[in-house]
Amino acid sequence: MSQQPVYQPQEVKRREDKSNRARMLISCPDRAGIVAAVSQFLYEQGANIVQSDQYTMDPEGGMFFMRIEFDLQDLELRLSTLQEDFGRVADRFSMRWSIFRAARRKRVAIFVSKEDHALLELLWQWQAGDLDAEISMVISNHQDMRELVESFGITYHYIPVTPDTKAEAERQQRELTSGKVDLIVLARYMQIIPPKFIEQFHNRIINIHHSFLPAFVGGKPYQQAYDRGVKLIGATAHYVTEELDGGPIIEQDIQRVSHRDNVNELKRMGRHIERIVLARAVKWHIEDRLLVFQNKTVAFV
Amino acid sequence: MSQQPVYQPQEVKRREDKSNRARMLISCPDRAGIVAAVSQFLYEQGANIVQSDQYTMDPEGGMFFMRIEFDLQDLELRLSTLQEDFGRVADRFSMRWSIFRAARRKRVAIFVSKEDHALLELLWQWQAGDLDAEISMVISNHQDMRELVESFGITYHYIPVTPDTKAEAERQQRELTSGKVDLIVLARYMQIIPPKFIEQFHNRIINIHHSFLPAFVGGKPYQQAYDRGVKLIGATAHYVTEELDGGPIIEQDIQRVSHRDNVNELKRMGRHIERIVLARAVKWHIEDRLLVFQNKTVAFV
Amino acid sequence: MSQQPVYQPQEVKRREDKSNRARMLISCPDRAGIVAAVSQFLYEQGANIVQSDQYTMDPEGGMFFMRIEFDLQDLELRLSTLQEDFGRVADRFSMRWSIFRAARRKRVAIFVSKEDHALLELLWQWQAGDLDAEISMVISNHQDMRELVESFGITYHYIPVTPDTKAEAERQQRELTSGKVDLIVLARYMQIIPPKFIEQFHNRIINIHHSFLPAFVGGKPYQQAYDRGVKLIGATAHYVTEELDGGPIIEQDIQRVSHRDNVNELKRMGRHIERIVLARAVKWHIEDRLLVFQNKTVAFV
Amino acid sequence: MSQQPVYQPQEVKRREDKSNRARMLISCPDRAGIVAAVSQFLYEQGANIVQSDQYTMDPEGGMFFMRIEFDLQDLELRLSTLQEDFGRVADRFSMRWSIFRAARRKRVAIFVSKEDHALLELLWQWQAGDLDAEISMVISNHQDMRELVESFGITYHYIPVTPDTKAEAERQQRELTSGKVDLIVLARYMQIIPPKFIEQFHNRIINIHHSFLPAFVGGKPYQQAYDRGVKLIGATAHYVTEELDGGPIIEQDIQRVSHRDNVNELKRMGRHIERIVLARAVKWHIEDRLLVFQNKTVAFV
Incomplete structure (x- = not known):
């Protein structure tokens, strides 16, 4: 197949020499x-x-x-x-x-579902030389972003997740990543990560949650935020632990909203915070700036 | 008693003529x-x-x-x-x-306990002409701030609240305020407001809660924030309803913190957000900028 | 040539019906x-x-x-x-x-040179449905971004600008845009816009300047900011007038920096502010939220 | 005269023991x-x-x-x-x-003219135990704030400055401060500091300028900001050098404004930024967090 990459990997901007x-x-x-x-x-x-x-x-x-x-x-x-x-x-x-x-770039697998903003920000910052990592693969439970990802010269694995295929999906995901990547980034991946997987990648799975945690844990945080009438919305990047949205917080940020903003508007504004917050957290991890102690991060940034 | 005011009420800076x-x-x-x-x-x-x-x-x-x-x-x-x-x-x-x-300034009663920062900010902004209200009285369950408050020419009512005096305290508070003030501001007042009082001053009691609600409802929010390892702390001004920390949110703001900040440091930084957020909410209320609908505020600011 | 678009124009997300x-x-x-x-x-x-x-x-x-x-x-x-x-x-x-x-989307021409971040943000927000405009063309004095732009299904015009070709370049630019686009966006376009062009597109050319204007007018603003030792860097979107960096300001934002950030780091951080600020300004313009009066904007946002 | 202090110096809250x-x-x-x-x-x-x-x-x-x-x-x-x-x-x-x-608190002289907000913020933070310094005196070219300052138990020196008394004023100021204070804070002091004085207190005089320097150097910065139509206003704390508003920047911050804010409103909002920015700079100086090199500060904060 004559795939036509937009940005050749070799076009990735040269970085400072860091061999020593x-x-x-x-x-x-x-x-x-x-x-x-x-x-x-x-x-x-x-x-x-x-x-x-x-x-x-x-x-x-x-x-x-x-x-x-x-x-x-x-x-x-x-x-x-x-x-x-x-x-x-x-x-x-x-x-x-x-x-x-520093010269041994961390190998990253990005998991994504249907929303592209967090993934795109990572690819763009990577392509601009701001994320000094090797993006080894993108894994998705949908086909939607294949072309986009492949145009960056990155391998795309489509692994559908249904109640029936769940076990098999996990097997495939682990086979692709075990010993082959150093960090897993959940860039709005809407499936639960199984406990064994979390254990294996202990403090090496970063998730972006679309609220200012611990407010609005769980599903539909923007709807929750709208219903509560908050005046700021936020996003939180955290390491994944078995407790849903309960892992060590790496970074958070917020944006001012008003009564005029309906749920769709909150989602739109939220996307901008999510992608920025996730990219910062990933950058800090791959630059070895994060230590975890008792469910909190020490972030030397 | 020859009390010596620092700022005479007549020194309050002249405001724009708003008689019409x-x-x-x-x-x-x-x-x-x-x-x-x-x-x-x-x-x-x-x-x-x-x-x-x-x-x-x-x-x-x-x-x-x-x-x-x-x-x-x-x-x-x-x-x-x-x-x-x-x-x-x-x-x-x-x-x-x-x-x-506009010329009929709202009459405000400020309730306070032992922490002075939120009260001081209100007095200061009032004295600078930024809060166009009449501060009718300060009510406190402690004597600590009497001299300070009286130095601004404002009446100070000491109403202790203990399990035994609770009913009597409420009676006194209502007698002082019923029909005599338009707004009650809880400037870090650490006592529960009784339901009847809330009913009487429906959407006219503003509280400052020292967290980014709905995160960290209830007591010791800075300790809770520290324990959770958040990267931003916040404060929330809201109208008081019977549900603790559950009333319509008027204003919120946050400040960035890091792993270096212990609980005392969070409290110190938090005081600055609390006083700013409360003063903004009070300003908007006394300028008739707030409408409440279904536990949310419409804030025309 | 069998150019392979990544995002088909028809994939642009459906917007709310606004025909009336x-x-x-x-x-x-x-x-x-x-x-x-x-x-x-x-x-x-x-x-x-x-x-x-x-x-x-x-x-x-x-x-x-x-x-x-x-x-x-x-x-x-x-x-x-x-x-x-x-x-x-x-x-x-x-x-x-x-x-x-509202249904008659504004037609936009984006001018760009070699830096892609501001352009990419616009394309991205457009593709996500956040910028409700028609991006008619990209005009550049370099070939670098042709593939990227064409992958979005957008026409790319390469118009080199040298001292010799300047007049001819202007002629081509005006021929492509006169009566054919409603707004010109300079997304880090590093050439001077001739006075006649500015006059023709009066208050319809938006530029992003990489400083908090009026600080650091002119060239190399990040170097200037570094040399002055500022603690915040900024970006400014403004309408282009004959006075360099002197037109009506539409939007500004800033980011905190420290003594640790060298010029390259300032540039890297600045790119994030530039793209956000420019995208906001363009969004406001195409939603008819901006009025200009006496070299200032009234922004109903 | 029976002056009645509001806050006794001994009421200053106890700080952590730092004797070693x-x-x-x-x-x-x-x-x-x-x-x-x-x-x-x-x-x-x-x-x-x-x-x-x-x-x-x-x-x-x-x-x-x-x-x-x-x-x-x-x-x-x-x-x-x-x-x-x-x-x-x-x-x-x-x-x-x-x-x-750390136990040897820096001795501070605050210079002030007629605006009280920056002074008040310093006194309050000091009184709350947030500014771990000794405020030795306040010097003013006006009598306005005498009572306020003395109510904190702080000595107030009234030194009028007119074209005729200028030399004598400088002599008095130096006599009061030479060898007696470690830091001079200009909390909206509207007189020029003479070169010899600056030399003597090299990198030990902090001024608050009411703009985001280097924008709007000199007089009436809020008027300048209004005229230029900026969308953010700022304040800058810096060490005083012979070049007006040109010394090493210690801290800056900004606040969003809109076309609705007239010059008076900018001044009102600006006061809040000024006092916060100045207090931060003073705090960092008295905690020995600032180093100056080539007209820039290294701020370990």
């Missing part, structure tokens, strides 16, 4: 000496710290969180040794930690 | 000819329409709402005749309507 | 009786007023502006008679006025 | 090892880092900025030794640096 850029995420119980130990370690390796953020929940015995961005010559070659060596520092402080190479 | 300014609020089932009839009536009276807003819920058989601001020579003298004459127009369209003289 | 909807814009010196005369006229025609906004610059002898949206049976058939009849009302008040049929 | 809290501000050319050296030094002293922010202008040879908040036992006693010892670390990296004790 690494990002380190750390969480551990707070105590004196952590920053000294980490920064001393990096200094001895010859790394140059480009950015560093930290947060202590409570100066008295709380948790400590840290994100460090650094440059290190020959990073790719030296990474495994670096990780091994850092393990010794980490053990002293009972750290949970990861080091990511 | 009137405001008309109308609601009725929509049908053709309403605007023509109303504007024709006003024209024949010699009135000059200064501002006019209207809203139709649904072009097919919905409700119609209108606010007209107009100037009419010798308004005070002519008002009762005007109202009588307009009654005939109103009857044709089954209108609910009121005409207010 | 009209919009009337009026400006005239203020005096008593205008609203009565206009609403009486419409009532006698059998029109139903759906929305009405008015604004008086100064109750004492200022200008009066009005926008009325109404439904009238058989509008298309009756429009010319309606206009003729209204002429008599208009003459009494020295009105400047227009009546637009 | 210090804040360190550092700027130097960027190179590897800075963070390691500083954090190692603090660790060896037994300090616990509570918060740390850093910023590198350009990973290749740019400037490096850092703010560290830490707790150290017996801080007051040990401070001078600590500073001496840190001097050796600082020299290795050519640092400009300071260490501030």
Whole structure:
């Protein structure tokens, strides 16, 4: 078939060279000496710290969180040794930690149903070079967006979900994604994600909910908002947990509305907030800016 | 007692002369000819329409709402005749309507407990001439703010509320306000308003709730917001109905927060939103900009 | 050539039926009786007023502006008679006025250079049914966006502009647009529009300037903003006049930035504001919500 | 005279104990090892880092900025030794640096003319415990606010400024403030600050300008904004330099306006932005969150 892409993948705008850029995420119980130990370690390796953020929940015995961005010559070659060596520092402080190479783009699968605005925003920001990820595939329970997605050079998987095909659909989805993508983005995907799937992609599934959570959990949030007569509508990007719309909130934003705006108008205005909020959350995740602790996010943005 | 006021009432800044300014609020089932009839009536009276807003819920058989601001020579003298004459127009369209003289400032009672920020903002805006009302009294279940309030030349009533004195407190509050004030503002007043009081001041009691309703109904909303890990906090001004935090929403606003902000910090930031949101709602009410229909407000602002 | 459109024009989502909807814009010196005369006229025609906004610059002898949206049976058939009849009302008040049929979508030409974000937002909102216009053509001094634009089923005219071809380019542009489009949108078009062109499309050319005007007039506004160390960046949509970046402002918005954001980051963030602000301005224009008076806009939004 | 204070200074709400809290501000050319050296030094002293922010202008040879908040036992006693010892670390990296004790509140002089809103906001936030400073005095070229200020227990100096008394006024102002206050806040003070005064309080005089700088430099910015027809108005807090309204910007914010808002309405709305923006800037300064470099601020907020 002679598919005619609009934007060739090779047209994706060139990004800054980041081959030696690494990002380190750390969480551990707070105590004196952590920053000294980490920064001393990096200094001895010859790394140059480009950015560093930290947060202590409570100066008295709380948790400590840290994100460090650094440059290190020959990073790719030296990474495994670096990780091994850092393990010794980490053990002293009972750290949970990861080091990511910025050049190793996260692989993303986008799930979508029939509404295209959230998907389009992600594709456009990706194409503009603002989302530094690899969009591996789009999975949908409808055929509607195939041409659009393929025109960006991205593979489109149509996996219908009906009561009968549910189990089979899940099997296919997991086969396509297990070990093959790093992040799943639900860009207005209107099906429930099964618990096993959620468990496997723990804190790696981002959903956009079309309300200012925890207001208007569940279905038809714009109708709910209209019925309540709120003066602001919102959208919430969150990690998916088993509790519906109850996972750790990553980002929220709102827009002013008035009595003049009917439900359709709220939906129209809401689309703009949804796409912006989701894109921000995805950007922060793929740039390793998010840590999750006790159903909340620490967002170093 | 030689109380020493800081700001003399007579120092309140002079406002624009509004002796001939009137405001008309109308609601009725929509049908053709309403605007023509109303504007024709006003024209024949010699009135000059200064501002006019209207809203139709649904072009097919919905409700119609209108606010007209107009100037009419010798308004005070002519008002009762005007109202009588307009009654005939109103009857044709089954209108609910009121005409207010702008110069007849609404009399306001402010209820407050121990937190001063919302009260202070109201006093401040009033003193600056931004709130064109008469602040008749402040009623509090504590003595804390007596000196402050009296320094503005405003009467302060201390009415303690305990389980034992509850009935007596309500009796005193009603005696002070019945027929003597037009609006009651709960500026962080931490006691329940009894149903009879609410009934008597139907859609004339404004409360500030320290969350983005309907999220975090009830007590300790900042603690709730912190526990949920939201990225925005809000405040909501609403008319008080028997349903706790369930009345018609007048105004809402929000402020961005982050994981760094603990409950105290949320409270601190929240105070700024609360006072702004409450002051806006009060301003709109005293300028006759609000209509209530089916637990929602139409706000001509 | 077998060009493969991604979104067929026929896929554009269906809009509400507006075949009998009209919009009337009026400006005239203020005096008593205008609203009565206009609403009486419409009532006698059998029109139903759906929305009405008015604004008086100064109750004492200022200008009066009005926008009325109404439904009238058989509008298309009756429009010319309606206009003729209204002429008599208009003459009494020295009105400047227009009546637009909502169903007669405005024809829009979009001018673009190499940056695609503002164009894409317009196409996207148009395709989603949010911009109720006919996008007649895209004109560019570069070939870059041909495929993208044609994939939406829109004609793309490549008109290079060099010092030598300038006159010829202008001739072509005017030939394509004169009498054929109602609005020209400069969606980051980096060439000067010649005075004659501006005169012909008086108050019908909308430009997006990438700063919060009047700050940072002229070239490289993000560099200017960075150098000045501002804490907010903005974008401004305005009608084009002969004075560079000096025409009537239609809409502005801003985004918070920090010392961390370098010029490239400002540009990236700015693109999001630019596209939103431009799309709002275009939407308001095509919905006949804008009146211009003395280099300012009255925006009934 | 029996002046009757409304809020006794001792009523100022209790703040968190910060007797051992210090804040360190550092700027130097960027190179590897800075963070390691500083954090190692603090660790060896037994300090616990509570918060740390850093910023590198350009990973290749740019400037490096850092703010560290830490707790150290017996801080007051040990401070001078600590500073001496840190001097050796600082020299290795050519640092400009300071260490501030949080418990040593900055002494502030507020200059004001006739408009009270910015002053009142500062006094209220101070009184509420949000501004952790010592307000040493208010200096005004008018008598208007004496009673108000004295009711907070703050000394009020009336220093009239006329062409004849200018030199004498400056002499008095400097005598009152030299070595006696750490920060001067111009809370709508409508007189020019002389160059020598600015030099003496280099980056320690904060002004609030009532526009979104660099738009509308100079006098009557709201009139300028109205004349230009902007859709947002703003306010800017900045350090005062010899160039009028040209100093390093600390904070800005805006508010949406419409064609309906006349100059007086812009002023009214603007007052709310001015007071909020100024209070934020003052808060950041007194919490040692601001560094100035090349006429820009690095704001660790």
